[in-house]
Amino acid sequence: xxxxxxxxxxxxxxxxxxxxxxxxxxxxxxxxxxxxxxxxxxxxxxxxxxxxxxxxxxxxxxxxxxxxxxxxxxxxxxxxxxxxxxxxxxxxxxxxxxxxxxxxxxxxxxxxxxxxxxxxxxxxxxxxxxxxxxxxxxxxxxxxxxxxxxxxxxxxxxxxxxxxxxxxxx
Amino acid sequence: xxxxxxxxxxxxxxxxxxxxxxxxxxxxxxxxxxxxxxxxxxxxxxxxxxxxxxxxxxxxxxxxxxxxxxxxxxxxxxxxxxxxxxxxxxxxxxxxxxxxxxxxxxxxxxxxxxxxxxxxxxxxxxxxxxxxxxxxxxxxxxxxxxxxxxxxxxxxxxxxxxxxxxxxxxxxxxxxxxxxxxxxxxxxxxxxxxxxxxxxxxxxxxxxxxxxxxxxxxxxxxxxxxxxxxxxxxxxxxxxxxxxxxxxxxxxxxxxxxxxxxxxxxxxxxxxxxxxxxxxxxxxxxxxxxxxxxxxxxxxxxxxxxxxxxxxxxxxxxxxxxxxxxxxxxxxxxxxxxxxxxxxxxxxxxxxxxxxxxxxxxxxxxxxxxxxxxxxxxxxxxxxxxxxxxxxxxxxxxxxxxxxxxxxxxxxxxxxxxxxxxxxxxxxxxxxxxxxxxxxxxxxxxxxxxxxxxxxxxxxxxxxxxxxxxxxxxxxxxxxxxxxxxxxxxxxxxxxxxxxxxxxxxxxxxxxxxxxxxxxxxxxxxxxxxxxxxxxxxxxxxxxxxxx
Ligand code: SF4
Numbered sequence: 001x002x003x004x005x006x007x008x009x010x011x012x013x014x015x016x017x018x019x020x021x022x023x024x025x026x027x028x029x030x031x032x033x034x035x036x037x038x039x040x041x042x043x044x045x046x047x048x049x050x051x052x053x054x055x056x057x058x059x060x061x062x063x064x065x066x067x068x069x070x071x072x073x074x075x076x077x078x079x080x081x082x083x084x085x086x087x088x089x090x091x092x093x094x095x096x097x098x099x100x101x102x103x104x105x106x107x108x109x110x111x112x113x114x115x116x117x118x119x120x121x122x123x124x125x126x127x128x129x130x131x132x133x134x135x136x137x138x139x140x141x142x143x144x145x146x147x148x149x150x151x152x153x154x155x156x157x158x159x160x161x162x163x164x165x166x167x168x169x170x
Numbered sequence: 171x172x173x174x175x176x177x178x179x180x181x182x183x184x185x186x187x188x189x190x191x192x193x194x195x196x197x198x199x200x201x202x203x204x205x206x207x208x209x210x211x212x213x214x215x216x217x218x219x220x221x222x223x224x225x226x227x228x229x230x231x232x233x234x235x236x237x238x239x240x241x242x243x244x245x246x247x248x249x250x251x252x253x254x255x256x257x258x259x260x261x262x263x264x265x266x267x268x269x270x271x272x273x274x275x276x277x278x279x280x281x282x283x284x285x286x287x288x289x290x291x292x293x294x295x296x297x298x299x300x301x302x303x304x305x306x307x308x309x310x311x312x313x314x315x316x317x318x319x320x321x322x323x324x325x326x327x328x329x330x331x332x333x334x335x336x337x338x339x340x341x342x343x344x345x346x347x348x349x350x351x352x353x354x355x356x357x358x359x360x361x362x363x364x365x366x367x368x369x370x371x372x373x374x375x376x377x378x379x380x381x382x383x384x385x386x387x388x389x390x391x392x393x394x395x396x397x398x399x400x401x402x403x404x405x406x407x408x409x410x411x412x413x414x415x416x417x418x419x420x421x422x423x424x425x426x427x428x429x430x431x432x433x434x435x436x437x438x439x440x441x442x443x444x445x446x447x448x449x450x451x452x453x454x455x456x457x458x459x460x461x462x463x464x465x466x467x468x469x470x471x472x473x474x475x476x477x478x479x480x481x482x483x484x485x486x487x488x489x490x491x492x493x494x495x496x497x498x499x500x501x502x503x504x505x506x507x508x509x510x511x512x513x514x515x516x517x518x519x520x521x522x523x524x525x526x527x528x529x530x531x532x533x534x535x536x537x538x539x540x541x542x543x544x545x546x547x548x549x550x551x552x553x554x555x556x557x558x559x560x561x562x563x564x565x566x567x568x569x570x571x572x573x574x575x576x577x578x579x580x581x582x583x584x585x586x587x588x589x590x591x592x593x594x595x596x597x598x599x600x601x602x603x604x605x606x607x608x609x610x611x612x613x614x615x616x617x618x619x620x621x622x623x624x625x626x627x628x629x630x631x632x633x634x635x636x637x638x639x640x641x642x643x644x645x646x647x648x649x650x651x652x653x654x655x656x657x658x659x660x661x662x663x664x665x666x667x668x669x670x671x672x673x674x675x676x677x678x679x680x681x682x683x684x685x686x687x688x689x690x691x692x693x694x695x696x697x698x699x700x701x702x703x704x705x706x707x708x709x710x711x712x713x714x715x716x717x718x
Pocket of ligand 1: 038039100131
């Protein structure tokens with residue numbers, strides 16, 4: 001294309017918020033905190049049939065410092081809880097959390113001495129995906145919802161300010 | 171019911187030693203029973219149970235000893251595999267093993283107070299952990315045994331005489347396969363010492379079993395080895411059926427065999443996919459994982475769920491095969507074969523693959539047996555132990571297949587044994603489908619299986635039957651029994667104590683991943699860090715099954 005081509009003289013006007021929202025929406029870097037059966041379903045989400053990369057969120061990082069979306073897939077036991085908290089804290093802002101599966105959301109059917117009754121006792125959660133395990137479509141649905149909300153800037157950066165988990169300040 | 175041999179606690183060590191010399195040299199499991207709420211009075215509140223297998227692999231014995239005092243001599247000097255098993259009993263029941271080298275909690279965390287499998291411990295009483303164990307003490311003891319540090323007079327440890335770097339692999343690490351933690355001391359890239367910590371996925375399976383009916387436990391068994399849920403279902407219901415003394419129909423047996431083999435394939439493809447990714451061969455992941463999706467499709471059509479199938483019931487299964495199952499299965503097998511073929515064509519003559527896997531992560535047959543390794547991991551060392559041949563059930567003796575064995579016991583052998591087993595499983599599935607017997611899939615016994623839906627909706631007897639069986643559960647006669655099958659990771663067994671009600675008094679899982687993992691630290695010491703990752707992947711440790 002010629003530099004002086006008239007087609008280049010097009011400008012897009014937008015609001016800064018919207019530009020940022022658009023950028024965030026299309027460049028989510030998930031970190032998988034996979035502990036149990038739900039993590040196996042996440043493997044399906046990443047494999048070619050469901051293929052999370054179609055939604056611009058495929059750069060799965062296992063280092064929290066490089067990620068902005070934490071997907072907690074699997075049972076979180078009391079023994080695991082401090083680690084989850086540490087990982088969450090290592091992620092830099094802005095960050096979002098998806099809780100995948102009954103165990104992460106509520107302890108699932110492990111209502112016993114070992115299992116945390118929902119990860120929101122420890123860290124704040126933005127989206128809950130039910131199911132034991134949820135089908136891959138359900139996780140993709142949550143991802144699309146998150147992206148939609150990011151586009152429209154629904155997330156208030158201060159939304160978790162008052163959050164106090166069971167492992168905070170003890 | 172298993173025949174139980176009794177021994178007194180004082181002579182137990184020597185008794186086991188004699189048994190060992192008689193050829194019972196393979197330790198399956200150690201567990202305890204808390205009789206405080208049992209229906210009949212027992213000699214003492216606590217008893218210990220040891221399950222041993224004979225070197226011919228054909229038979230096993232169950233040894234029981236009542237404890238007057240909550241302590242007993244360790245048998246770690248006879249079986250190295252006893253180390254973690256005894257720690258588990260200590261953790262869950264508070265029984266002390268004298269002279270044990272490292273008697274610490276294993277499944278529960280270090281701030282945990284009490285012993286959860288005692289009947290007096292309330293099932294829902296959770297306890298928060300605030301700070302993760304640093305494992306320094308354990309590492310120091312390990313370094314001490316290798317003369318890298320010495321013990322000072324003050325009781326503390328000296329500085330290392332080598333320049334070591336300490337590193338945590340896991341529990342949240344991409345190559346830690348879920349939630350396994352290994353703390354390593356590195357001399358350059360070489361692992362000088364390693365200690366593993368497990369229990370991050372301890373979900374209280376055994377305690378939960380004590381307040382659910384037998385059929386309610388089936389969904390819990392799905393989540394032991396969640397890569398091959400149906401084989402856990404089968405192992406559990408088979409043990410219960412043995413206690414009930416019922417024989418399932420030939421058709422049900424054949425379907426179970428077919429599904430066991432399909433689960434084996436399902437599990438092996440995901441293990442192989444993962445181990446090849448760990449090696450950097452990402453392409454193989456797509457080839458190996460895609461057939462798994464096809465198996466999911468088939469299983470969801472049959473059972474309603476992709477992963478956690480809960481398809482078996484005591485006395486049979488939820489429903490018969492659907493019309494057209496056979497054609498679907500054939501398609502799936504074709505795709506599995508294609509995936510395996512493509513992957514093998516990428517790695518079979520691949521120099522990198524051979525260099526990375528051969529003579530890496532070696533364990534000798536003798537050590538593997540002493541650690542009670544089982545399944546493909548044991549067979550990779552050249553030991554042809556396979557329950558399907560050595561103690562056949564469900565008519566496995568009728569089918570023609572080979573036991574695949576390795577020779578060195580390295581990563582290469584473990585990978586290749588699994589590839590070989592996929593082929594053998596396909597052979598078995600084809601033979602089953604050729605001669606699938608006709609008939610019902612559930613036993614006809616009102617006290618075991620639910621009545622037909624028409625009967626429930628139209629007759630009072632049917633409704634009552636459904637109600638009683640659902641609420642009270644299948645009543646299993648009083649007794650103690652160990653039953654097992656060859657699951658994907660090896661011998662998967664259940665030791666069940668029944669008090670005659672519809673709820674088991676105690677359930678213990680003999681989990682193949684647990685013993686395999688206990689051998690892992692020793693296997694990686696002296697190896698390169700990157701090889702430790704491959705070794706872990708090739709052992710196919712499934713945290714759900716290991717930690718329960
Ligand atoms: S929600 Fe279900 S499938 Fe997911 S981790 Fe929990 S038990 Fe496993």
